[in-house]
Amino acid sequence: xxxxxxxxxxxxxxxSLFDQGHVDEQFVQLEELQDDANPNFVEEVVTLYYRDSxxxxxxxxxxxxxKPFDFRKLDAYMHQxxxxxxxxxxKKVKAESTLFRECCKSGNGEGCMRxxxxxxxxxxTLRKKLGAYxx
Amino acid sequence: MSISSSxxxxxxxxxxxxxxxxxxxxxxxxxxxxxxMILEKMLIACLYKVTKCNRAETALSKLRENxxxxxxxxxxxxxxxxxxxxxxxxxxxxxxxxxxxxxxDDGKQVVMKGVTHGACDYLIKPVRIxxxxxIWQHVVRKRKNEWKEFEQSGSVEEGDRQPKQSDDADxxxxxxxxxxxxxxxxxxxxxxxxxxxxxSTLKKPRVVWSVELHQQFVAAVNQLGIDKAVPKKxxxxxxxxxxxxxxxxxxxxxxxxxxxxxSGVSQHQSNLSTIISAQDPTxxxxxxxxGLDLQTLAATGQLPAQxxxxxxxxxxxxxxxxxxxxxxxxxxxxxxxFENPKLRFGEGQQQHMTNKQQVNLLHGIPxxxxxxxxxxxxxxxxxxxxxxxxxxxxxxxxxxxxxLLMQMGQQQQQSRGxxxxxxxxxxAPRLSSSMGQPILSNGMATNVSSRNGIPENIRAxxxxxxxxxxxxxxxxxxxxxxxCFPLGSTPGVSNLTSKGAFQEDVNSEIKGSxxxxxxxxxxxxxxxxxxxxxELQNVGIAFDTSQNSNSLQGNLxxxxxxxxxxxxxxxxxxxxxxxxxxxSKAMFSTDDVKELGSAQNVNQHLNNLLVDNSxxxxxxxxxxxxxxxxxxxxFGQDDLMSALLKQQESVASSENxxxxxxxxxxxxxx
Numbered sequence: 001x002x003x004x005x006x007x008x009x010x011x012x013x014x015x016s017l018f019d020q021g022h023v024d025e026q027f028v029q030l031e032e033l034q035d036d037a038n039p040n041f042v043e044e045v046v047t048l049y050y051r052d053s054x055x056x057x058x059x060x061x062x063x064x065x066x067k068p069f070d071f072r073k074l075d076a077y078m079h080q081x082x083x084x085x086x087x088x089x090x091k092k093v094k095a096e097s098t099l100f101r102e103c104c105k106s107g108n109g110e111g112c113m114r115x116x117x118x119x120x121x122x123x124x125t126l127r128k129k130l131g132a133y134x135x
Numbered sequence: 136m137s138i139s140s141s142x143x144x145x146x147x148x149x150x151x152x153x154x155x156x157x158x159x160x161x162x163x164x165x166x167x168x169x170x171x172m173i174l175e176k177m178l179i180a181c182l183y184k185v186t187k188c189n190r191a192e193t194a195l196s197k198l199r200e201n202x203x204x205x206x207x208x209x210x211x212x213x214x215x216x217x218x219x220x221x222x223x224x225x226x227x228x229x230x231x232x233x234x235x236x237x238x239x240d241d242g243k244q245v246v247m248k249g250v251t252h253g254a255c256d257y258l259i260k261p262v263r264i265x266x267x268x269x270i271w272q273h274v275v276r277k278r279k280n281e282w283k284e285f286e287q288s289g290s291v292e293e294g295d296r297q298p299k300q301s302d303d304a305d306x307x308x309x310x311x312x313x314x315x316x317x318x319x320x321x322x323x324x325x326x327x328x329x330x331x332x333x334x335s336t337l338k339k340p341r342v343v344w345s346v347e348l349h350q351q352f353v354a355a356v357n358q359l360g361i362d363k364a365v366p367k368k369x370x371x372x373x374x375x376x377x378x379x380x381x382x383x384x385x386x387x388x389x390x391x392x393x394x395x396x397x398s399g400v401s402q403h404q405s406n407l408s409t410i411i412s413a414q415d416p417t418x419x420x421x422x423x424x425x426g427l428d429l430q431t432l433a434a435t436g437q438l439p440a441q442x443x444x445x446x447x448x449x450x451x452x453x454x455x456x457x458x459x460x461x462x463x464x465x466x467x468x469x470x471x472x473f474e475n476p477k478l479r480f481g482e483g484q485q486q487h488m489t490n491k492q493q494v495n496l497l498h499g500i501p502x503x504x505x506x507x508x509x510x511x512x513x514x515x516x517x518x519x520x521x522x523x524x525x526x527x528x529x530x531x532x533x534x535x536x537x538x539l540l541m542q543m544g545q546q547q548q549q550s551r552g553x554x555x556x557x558x559x560x561x562x563a564p565r566l567s568s569s570m571g572q573p574i575l576s577n578g579m580a581t582n583v584s585s586r587n588g589i590p591e592n593i594r595a596x597x598x599x600x601x602x603x604x605x606x607x608x609x610x611x612x613x614x615x616x617x618x619c620f621p622l623g624s625t626p627g628v629s630n631l632t633s634k635g636a637f638q639e640d641v642n643s644e645i646k647g648s649x650x651x652x653x654x655x656x657x658x659x660x661x662x663x664x665x666x667x668x669x670e671l672q673n674v675g676i677a678f679d680t681s682q683n684s685n686s687l688q689g690n691l692x693x694x695x696x697x698x699x700x701x702x703x704x705x706x707x708x709x710x711x712x713x714x715x716x717x718x719s720k721a722m723f724s725t726d727d728v729k730e731l732g733s734a735q736n737v738n739q740h741l742n743n744l745l746v747d748n749s750x751x752x753x754x755x756x757x758x759x760x761x762x763x764x765x766x767x768x769x770f771g772q773d774d775l776m777s778a779l780l781k782q783q784e785s786v787a788s789s790e791n792x793x794x795x796x797x798x799x800x801x802x803x804x805x
Contacts, residue, residue, distance in 0.1 A: 079240065
């Protein structure tokens with residue numbers, strides 16, 4: 001009984017994640033991998049993602065502090081970040097990563113900075129939402 | 136999955152366990168822990184056995200310490216310690232496992248890079264589980280290919296030639312379908328044709344073409360018209376239960392060769408018969424072997440189905456030649472029955488397997504051409520010659536072969552060494568080892584390899600070979616093991632145009648078939664010398680080429696001279712070979728054949744054998760001289776050609792295509 005409301009809430013939260021575009025199809029793939037043997041698989045993966053990607057974010061931040069920008073390096077970092085993000089289905093974060101890479105490719109330092117800021121925002125938002133979801 | 140590293144044990148379509156692909160041992164390499172975790176979970180969900188590494192170095196060391204411990208590798212492209220492509224190369228070189236690349240990058244360049252570096256597949260991240268579910272196909276495909284190559288290279292003993300068989304069957308039937316596509320096709324074939332069972336397993340009961348069955352066959356063929364006779368229709372007309380399309384296809388191939396032989400043989404019959412009769416025993420074996428070789432070669436996709444058929448026919452013809460004849464029915468019979476077994480070169484030696492040993496003599500001979508061996512070689516050559524004869528008439532066929540050859544060459548580079556080797560059946564190992572490897576280097580190698588195997592057999596069909604030769608040169612000069620077969624294999628050499636060198640000559644050459652005989656010897660030598668084998672092949676081809684008088688583009692000289700002589704000198708053979716006293720000279724008169732080194736030995740022997748050889752087999756040295764000479768243009772393997780060419784040079788004199796015919800005739804009394 002009391003599970004139902006929670007379940008329902010969970011379902012609503014989950015749905016909003018999709019509706020708001022925070023996560024995509026890939027997230028569903030992760031969910032499908034979850035089973036009785038790994039009941040918290042999705043959560044584990046997401047946790048791992050945040051831990052690992054934090055490192056990359058830091059690297060990018062540091063790189064952005066060095067002027068002039070080393071676009072190649074920035075692009076490489078972002079490529080890595082994008083790969084991770086897409087693996088867990090972080091849609092918005094991934095989209096922002098793509099933008100960032102484009103800026104790198106065109107040598108748009110300003111664009112990079114802006115994009116990165118946006119990216120960090122999305123990244124944080126997702127983290128919060130997922131955190132709530134898993135609780 | 137019981138996929139063992141040794142291909143031989145893994146019979147395509149045969150040993151795949153029921154659980155497959157469950158249990159597939161996958162090694163996944165990715166520096167991103169998130170991805171790695173997800174991939175691992177997905178792979179486990181696919182019921183694979185997963186090992187994960189986050190560093191390329193770790194992955195390599197794991198692979199190295201347990202070479203057979205993995206079936207497939209999944210690797211990320213961008214990794215900090217080592218570039219994914221570099222890892223891909225390492226794995227390909229050291230372990231030859233299928234590798235799938237992954238990346239979030241889906242840019243065309245990167246994907247292309249994966250392809251060029253040899254990746255089996257390229258997955259875009261995020262990877263979906265559906266994509267992983269099918270990765271086993273790459274493992275199977277690779278094994279099939281390996282198996283095929285393996286067999287061809289003379290691992291006859293090894294194993295099933297099943298894959299080959301299917302290939303052969305394909306060749307013969309679809310002729311140019313591209314069986315060469317290699318393993319894939321083979322796999323398809325195996326899967327599609329259940330009947331293949333009997334052909335695919337080594338010891339499967341072969342279809343014995345009894346007189347009646349053969350008559351039914353002939354009736355069906357005549358009804359359809361020799362040109363329009365396709366295995367499928369023939370099968371329908373014959374309406375024999377239990378007969379598969381493959382059986383018919385291979386039989387048809389032999390039959391065609393036989394017909395060719397008939398048309399061209401008349402003259403030299405007398406000569407050959409004498410020679411042959413002397414050697415009968417060996418001869419028989421030779422033919423059988425050739426058939427096998429051919430098949431294997433064909434199987435490997437390198438030899439165009441037709442060539443194979445031809446060779447086989449030739450081989451068979453040889454056997455019959457002993458008897459002095461008319462191989463017609465006998466040959467056919469032999470050929471046909473022989474063919475089946477032949478497919479499995481290693482396995483099937485079936486009918487003539489016993490002869491195999493003898494054949495070995497022939498094949499292996501190159502180096503030691505003892506008189507006895509020579510004789511057998513001669514026979515082989517003769518048969519080859521016969522084949523040639525047959526070939527020419529069937530220009531159409533050759534054309535088919537050509538495409539096949541060409542394809543083969545392209546595809547099969549590796550099999551190259553193997554193929555050729557196989558043909559010699561016994562030699563095959565030799566050749567393959569020697570040739571395969573060294574030769575393969577070039578793309579042509581594949582073609583060549585097939586040819587090499589056959590060279591021995593093929594010699595006769597010079598013409599067919601030329602086409603093949605052409606192929607070789609085209610792809611790799613290296614490969615051409617010199618066996619006539621490959622090059623000439625397609626009687627229709629004309630088709631070979633692709634590579635240019637041979638093709639042209641080939642067509643014309645085929646007539647020469649006579650010239651082949653020497654090639655056989657040459658091949659033997661070649662076999663011995665690894666790289667040489669390639670040469671031999673070239674030489675063989677040269678024979679064919681002789682027909683054309685050198686249209687060969689460069690390498691193909693062989694074809695030109697092939698006719699007359701076994702002019703291996705593929706490119707260079709300028710047709711002089713042709714004249715080679717076909718019959719008598721077992722030695723190819725490859726004009727251009729640059730002295731193939733070891734081939735000389737062979738040549739010498741051959742010469743001795745064929746007293747009458749009008750074919751001046753020149754330096755048949757086919758064996759050692761790098762065939763490169765022969766196909767200088769195409770192959771890059773100068774050595775091979777030169778070797779072959781040299782051999783051919785010795786022969787060159789006879790221009791007449793006819794020489795070959797005559798030559799072959801002698802050998803195979805049809």
